[in-house]
Amino acid sequence: MDGSAPKAWIDEVNKEFSAKHPGVTVKVEEQKWTGIQEKVTTALSENNPPDVLELGNTQTAGYAVTGGLADLTKDKAALGADAWQKSMLASAEVDGKLYSAPWYAANRVVVYDKKAFAKAGVTPPTTRDEWIAGLEKLKAADPATQPIYLPGQSWYVLAGLIWDEGGDLAVKDGSKWKGGLLIWDEGGDLAVKDGSKWKGGLGTPQAGAAMEFYKKLQSYSTAPKDKDEANPQQSTDIVPKGGVASWIGLGWEAGGAEKALKEAGKEADFGYFPIPGKTADKTSTVFLGGSNLAVAERSKNKELAKEWLALAAGKDQMTKYAAETKGALLPNQAAANFTPAAGSFAEAMGKAGVNGKITPVTAGWANVETEPNPIKEFMTKVLKGEDAAKAGAEADAEIAKRINK
Template identity: 40%
Template sequence: MKSRMIAGASALALAATLSACSSGTAEAGGTTTIDVWLMRDSVSEDFQTTFEREFEAEHPDIDAKIQIQEWDGIGEKVVAALASNDPPDIIEIGNSQMPQYSQSGGLLDLSDKVDDLGGEEWIPGLADPAVWDGKTYGVPYYAANRVVIYNKTLFEAAGIDAGSITTRDQWIAATTALNSGDIQGIYLPGQSWHALAGFTWDEGGTFASQDGENWTGTLDTPEAMAGMKFYAQLQALGNGPKDSDVASPPQTDIMASGDVAQIISAPGGARSVIAANPELEGKLGFFPIPGKTADTPGAVYVGGSELVIPAASDAPEAAYTFIKALSGEKWQRKLAAAMGYVPNKPSLADAVADDPGAAAMAVAGTQNGHSTPIAPGWAAVEAQNIIHDYMTAVLTGGDPAEEAQKASDEITRAMNQAS
């Protein structure tokens, strides 16, 4: 779920280590052993134990060895694994990382499996990054996106029904009414580019467009600039800093003070707020980021993961059997309910109906979820903080058109150089 640049400098050095420590695929008594890398917080210990037990009971010829990996340093480790002759048989990969790995030639082409998996139903925010050069290399695993977390007490005091907020205009009106005295209608720092992405997509814009093998930054288009204009309007209804992101300081700590009516966050942010201020237990609610009209929720950036099979796997058929089970309806429903994630198909979203945060998340994630530009060069845009710098420049008084043109030029350069 995290966007990481792939670090390949020490891939060859790690490859030897991986080959030495990986159990690989073994044939013993007709049983095929597969090594599976899942990421930290992808599954709980209970879910993992239950899935392994039931999967192996249904497939006694497969012995699945699940190893939990840490996000920090995973890019380098995956590069090394794909360069080795003894990689794990299945790897969980963040969806924003897919373009880098797909173009490497180290992943198995799964295009002929899409129909078997019901891929026509996959949510676009996961399905799109799994495709490279017309071929599908990843199977959508789970998704997550941002919602509005709100303080019920402050909404009630202002006489505002959060359930009635379904459009941007209603959201602005409610936030304006909440923003009085010591109360911030919303805490929105100046560099929350994931929120900007949603507003930009709602306006019909994007960050970059592709023409053949070349990319062009598009923050200077009227549509993208309209997204930034709305962001600035919303950001002004609070006291969020214009030169930092949601982590500096942690926006959940700011909301924990009790005088912030709303933040834009993944639902899990509510747990952090309550951990910082237990008195807010039971006083936080969720609703989808509103869209321009009530017919469609606001667009959101969908983070999440894909399941891939390295091309050098010794047991691709057994690996596919594992992936088909974990990405299928039965276990998608169980995973969504257990972990509070958005399942990989809209038809399964009712699995989180009893979880207010996940249910709000699933509304936009399944109906209006998007991905960032599907190109290896996008990682360079994030690493260089191009969009962060652009947002701060506009919010601190820079000419919107000039700053948008400057940022677009930098995106063009970064994406084409990296690609």
């Protein structure tokens, strides 16, 4: 995919592969993310699909259950699966079978203006309580500046708060799933199993508790309650205009903000810290967005494809990959981690990434995220004063309808 693999790294992988297989040519075609699900679906149904392809980690299950991906379970040892990070491996398996190799992941951290924090006498917090106390100081030090820019529909942030409570977006309860926005920080999830089919769970006390903390954070922001972080894009449309002491974003967003500030004749002086957890000994759980590498079931070069996959996803090449991307993306195994510069985004991301999770591994989950996203609507309703249990019940009905398709 566009931006996933540095050319120097791809060339190195192919050079090593070709040395083992003289006469075999590896052709790499770069794709755009826009419209990729439809394109991949079509490609996997044809008789000559790509032998190896990159898939978003939340998309893998959907392609696996339709039979488009090769079952790699018996190839685990050859692929080096024992070394892969368990948090990434979860997205590559469906019902105990392996359908892809985790490749890379990234997660959000808090980006802050060092000057604003210094003026208010605030240091990076390590607990939720310290975080709120710091926001209070920032508010008092400069009423014209938002202590934190946090849109009302940043549901990936909310998900992490749910996980911190021991919950999940979906958990098994018998044989089927049911919805469960018990919100991660409160021990719940966006969906849980119900014995026979999926059922929404946003109307639970756990979801309400998680939303209560999110609501507290959002009270320090003037961001719209009915928008997400991309509308408007916080890093390039909001932060460069000034008046923002901190925000939650990904590495490419931090880089985008720095570039936009420079183009506007301003200087970016950012610091970074993991989203704080309830206690200082553990950062908040975060959503690990990323990609997997899979082999098409209809590949005409399946064994060669598996060898290429083993090489690309192995320790040596993943170590080179991490170095090439300078820690902007987390590799699939800890042994390949790049040692980032002290105080960098990559350092903060790495600290938080060990506590990463993904959305429910089920083909129906993609339907839940389709706009209008019921989780986002739930958040906006609660932020605008609606009872969490009532708003959650409404979201649950929609989640159940979508996830069971």
